[in-house]
Amino acid sequence: MDRYAVLGHPIGHSLSPRIHRHFAEQTGQAMKYEAIDLPEDGFVEGLARLVEAGYKGFNVTVPFKEQAFRLADRPSPRARDARAVNTLLVEWIDAIDEDENEEGRSEQDGFRLVADNTDGAGLARDLANHKVLVAHRRILVLGAGGAVRGVLGPLLVQQPELLTVANRGLERAEQLRDDFAHIGPIQACTYTALASDLHEERYDLIINGTSAGLQGEVPPLPDDILGIHSVCYDMMYSLNEPTAFQCWAEEHGALRALDGLGMLVEQAAEAFQLWRGVRPETGELIQALRSGKA
Helix, strand or coil: EEEEEEEEEHHHHHHHHHHHHHHHHHHHEEEEEEECCCCCCCCHHHHHHHHCCHHHHHHHHCHHHHHHHHHCCCEEHHHHHHHHCCCCEEEECCCCCCCCCCCCCCCCCCCCCCCCCCCHHHHHHHHHHHCCCCCCCEEEEEECCCCHHHHHHHHHCCCCCCCEECCCCCHHHHHHHHCCCCCCCCEEEEEHHHCHHHHCCCEEEEEEECCCCCCCCCCCCCCCCEEEEEEEEECCCCCHHHHHHHHHHHHHCCCCEEEEHHHHHHHHHHHHHHHHHHCCHHHHHHHHHHHHHC
């Protein structure tokens, strides 16, 4: 029975064990998946211990995604763009090529960590599931933290007309603009600038990548930033009631107000495919989680 886990702190609330157990049953995979809480200062040691115990792969969540990237021997291009990792695959190797081993510390111990960031692909797939178009649309992304960094690349490759990153502080937003400008049209501004007389944009899609919803809050947005066909998407999710951002969107006339449950399931499916070589179906599981039947 191959063993996998999600690593985080705290981790007891995670839906990942439910999701991956469903994927394993659906695809006939002999695997066990669990949630493991590691202390904030114990990720490196904990990961090494679990690898030695025979775990085949891991999902990584807050607050360890950046540490996982620094440990990765073979980060994917989207992990490099994000500078954060949410999926690790353990590959044991019989021999080490010294020239190949310049970057890989774990390879000295006989294994390599293949790393990916599936968050952006999960968001893109969920938007497609909802038939929300990105190409040639004006996109506003709220926040400039790690969650946003992980999704910008997959959004920009879909060729929006323009993608704006808005944040409370301008410096972090400008850093993202500079890091992703080679992929597509992107600009940066503050929330204050969104509300200024000089900024009269209406956005087709607004994506909330902040954690303000944990406190029941919403980033300070102007009341007239939505058009009549605008869609709002919260990367956070709530099984029992709309998120704070969904409530704001509905109150301000959004055509649709979506949450990130589908993104969670879709990014998990991407990780599952990396580990097991088969991509599970996601639609029924999303509906079952939403209705409390999974």
